[in-house]
Amino acid sequence: MAETSTRRSPLAGHADRLAAATLRSAGALRIEEQPFRTHLDLRLDPSGPGAGAFAGVVGVALPVEPGTTAAGTGVEALWLGPDEWLLVGPPGTDGELAARVHAAVGDEPVSVVDVSAQHATLLLAGPRARDVLAHGCSIDLHPRVFGAGHCAQTMLARAPVVLVADGPDAIRVIVRSSFARYLADWLLDAATEHIAAGA
Amino acid sequence: MLLISCPWCGPRDETEFRYGGAAHVAYPADPAALSDAEWARYLFIRDNPKGPFAERWSHAAGCRRWFNAVRDTVTYEVLAVYRPGEPRPVLP
Secondary structure, eight states: OTTTOOOOOTGGGHHHHHHHHHHHHHTEEHHHHHHHHTTEEEOOTSSHHHHHHHHHHSSSSSOOOOTBEOOOOEEEEEEETTEEEEESTTTOOHHHHHHHHHHHHHSSSEEEEOOOOOOEEEESSSHHHHHHHTTTTSSSSOOOTTTTTBBEEEEEEEEEEEEEEEEETEEEEEEEEEHHHHHHHHHHTTTGGSSSSSO | OOEEEEEEEEEEEGGGGGEEESOOOOOOOOOOOOOHHHHHHHHOOOOSSSSEEEEEETTTTTTOEEEEEEETTTOEEEEEEEOOOOOOOOOO
């Protein structure tokens, strides 16, 4: 990337509206973007030596239970499929994280693809977060079933998303960049009942 | 709408899946040796049972994996789901 270019999130134009909705919901909701997170798509044989060495070198174990996540030091692994994971890290760590993955896996066949620019992340928190998502998502989002440490690839308002439960009242929505503005608009619309009018 | 249980992700809406036709259609061992009629039979001729039918489905909006399902073509009830490579379960 050229030094002169400025990175701009697809949701940059929504920041004010998301902040206003958070303010006017009086504690019911918090909607914000988490821009520029590092996302690596990883394909690897879960029974191979690379997966065994993974936790020691990369700092996070690969979850094998469908729909679960594992948190590590500066990196998080989300289960996407029996041999597919999404590695999530802080902004700007993509090169270093990919290098750690390759160091762990060695010569074993592996696919590591930087998909950071393809994804946008929205955080939906607060006691009404799950109610808002339930307007457009058919899976069971009750904390009893979808509590912290769970993730799901599904459809939200007809857009393919990855939902990640960060806690009883916080769900991250990972969506394609090209759907991000549509989904942010939809979330603001779905949250209308929890947002005071005026102001 | 059908509620289909992905062998990995659990019950999901039908809209998350893609249909893949009849399951357990074996690719011919030596396709070049087949007559046109035999090749056409492999390509196009499928069972069309009234009752349980083994089909392939792909969880396109989820884990993107293919699996097999036995669906009753009369009631649309999904009687069993199983992963690729696993034998078709014996239904009661």
